Amino acid sequence: MPGMKQVLQHRIDSTFAHYDVNRNGVIELADIYALANRLLQAFGEPASSERGRELVDAYDRFWEVLVEHCDADRDGRIGPAEYREAMISAFVEAGSFGADFLEVVQSLLDIADTNGDGRVDAGEFQVLLKARGLSEEECGLAFVHLDTDGDGAISVLEYVAAVRDFYTNPAEGTPGSWLYPTSLQLT
Template sequence: MKQVLRHRIDSTFAHYDVNGNGVIELADIYALANRLLRAFGEPAASERGRDLVEAYDRFWEVLVDHCDADRDGKIGPGEYREAMIEAFVDHGPFDADFLEVVQSLLDIADTNGDGRVDAAEFGVLLRARGLGEEECGMAFAHLDTDGDGAISVQEYVAAVRDYYTNPDEDTPGSWLYPKALQHI
């Protein structure tokens, strides 16, 4: 596997390991959900807040099902790397579960309820991941591949697959996480 793809997988592992203890645990996933709740200004007790937490619960279940090889409730870097290679590089069984999680995430990002995730809404998600304002605009322009002014589930999933499979550093997927994390 090309070095840039391995680096991307390791970078997303580091993003998900919020507390930096070397493993991804449920507490890390809740920390990510809380980061997004704060970014969207959404109380955890609201309907949208509960929906986001439930989406992250499902995300955790998907991660554990596909990544936690030793079933200890923790995902180590090797487990994560192997599962991401299988899921995206080798096109494993991750797709159906992942689509549901992405749909839930984009539903939460659609703060005005118009059924679309526009640049401003998607920017909130990207800023919570560490992108700056200018990077958010550039990322949105790259991810909105059909140019309709919104990010669809299909565009997002295609970008995720691209992130894990295409080593080119100027493809839509290369804009999912902060550029600083991607460069080797």
């Protein structure tokens, strides 16, 4: 049975791998734009549309937050050690990135709300998670576990709570443990 620290470190390392889209061993602005492009394609949204620009702007802000907290040597590249140390400091020890992170999550969920009803339902959430590489089954399981109030939608508060849980609570079966289900298998 892996220890708490090992599980949380593995989760941090798995998200680093997710963000390092080009697999060159560092997270760079190009990786963040590649993630944004995946989502634009998944939602069928051109980058030039208002919603597309909002998504790219959200990812620009996400990059700024990452650089501020993770790029210790200020070289525009975030290595695995920098990322791990910053995530442990920001989430595990301090509890969150704060208001900047909430703003990025709000923008992301606004883009995911493709029908404009102010809610991110199961279908919309599935598009978001499939763009991150989860299977259809994993998307459904994640939605059920993240929709903690059972209203059929994922709110910003539910999503942020799940992210915080992912980085701070090593227990299986909690909402956060379903954000990246396949990446949590310790080998």
